[in-house]
């Protein structure tokens with residue numbers, strides 16, 4: 001479900017609507033859940049459900065040709081299209097109507113000449129505000145290539161596709177982009193189906209003995225076209241930096257400095273366990289909580305360094321989107337337990353002007369009262385008293401990611417066009 005607040009002429013209105021994914025349509029027709037959810041993938045029951053899901057696809061009782069994603073992770077606006085994203089599928093194109101209601105246009109075909117990018121497509125593509133390009137990647141657990149990536153031009157067409165050679169499949173949620181490079185994260189949250197058979201575990205497991213790998217791919221590297229599906233396609237050259245194991249869901253930003261070094265700020269988990277609370281029945285210890293870490297990689301020497309930006313436990317970081325892919329000094333993130341917002345400053349000599357001159361828009365959900373508001377905070381002062389508060393007529397439960405669209409973007413949306 002996408003929740004939208006439209007602010008216009010000093011008034012706010014709220015709407016919500018389901019994104020009409022192929023999966024939802026089938027489940028609505030059947031009047032029952034038909035597809036596996038992440039939460040189902042536990043233990044031997046999960047293993048049986050995976051096998052059953054495959055069997056259902058084979059006998060045609062569920063149709064997977066139009067994707068099985070939930071389009072519920074994140075939103076991006078690019079090439080006059082509002083897209084709802086889920087890392088297991090292609091984007092769904094949405095359209096915000098003048099009254100703020102969001103309607104589903106359909107599952108997007110990302111055209112690459114006469115062919116198309118087959119998917120999947122990350123929930124966190126990166127937009128270059130100067131060139132209008134969008135970098136994306138997709139990962140696969142069960143077949144090579146385990147990583148593929150590409151660039152969507154400002155026109156909305158795929159301009160390059162790459163096969164990325166990685167040694168084993170991992171879950172990869174986010175990436176980065178600088179003026180010159182795409183930044184890939186191959187972190188050791190590994191797909192391990194044996195976990196299902198070994199007990200009540202998820203089939204992804206953090207492997208602390210493996211290395212965390214950050215890869216730099218030159219953005220202007222020629223692509224391999226629609227050969228991206230071919231397991232024997234020539235992989236793109238990537239310079240990998242190997243570090244002690246860590247996991248990260250989200251990057252805040254990446255950029256290059258005058259000396260050609262690449263900076264990457266991301267929320268790092270020193271160790272990671274999806275099932276910790278369930279297994280140990282206690283509060284997650286600090287070394288399993290994320291902190292903002294600043295990595296600096298030197299492509300010329302192959303060396304790297306890192307330091308912790310702040311001791312505050314936070315995730316879901318954001319920077320000012322007008323400065324994304326270029327030098328930033330500030331990031332804002334949700335503190336652990338979604339209890340607040342933290343603003344972090346990295347020590348930089350260069351101080352970009354007015355980077356924090358803006359507002360933070362936050363859906364605040366009070367689970368005790370089951371009510372929600374949309375609050376507006378001053379991003380510069382971080383005054384805890386909101387500048388404005390919109391009381392919403394329905395609860396908006398804790399979700400993942402949000403997007404602010406300008407009036408100009410709303411007006412510029414492409415008219416509905418399927419495929």
Ligand SMILES: [Fe+2]
Nearest residue numbers: 123173250400
């Ligand atoms: Fe995310």
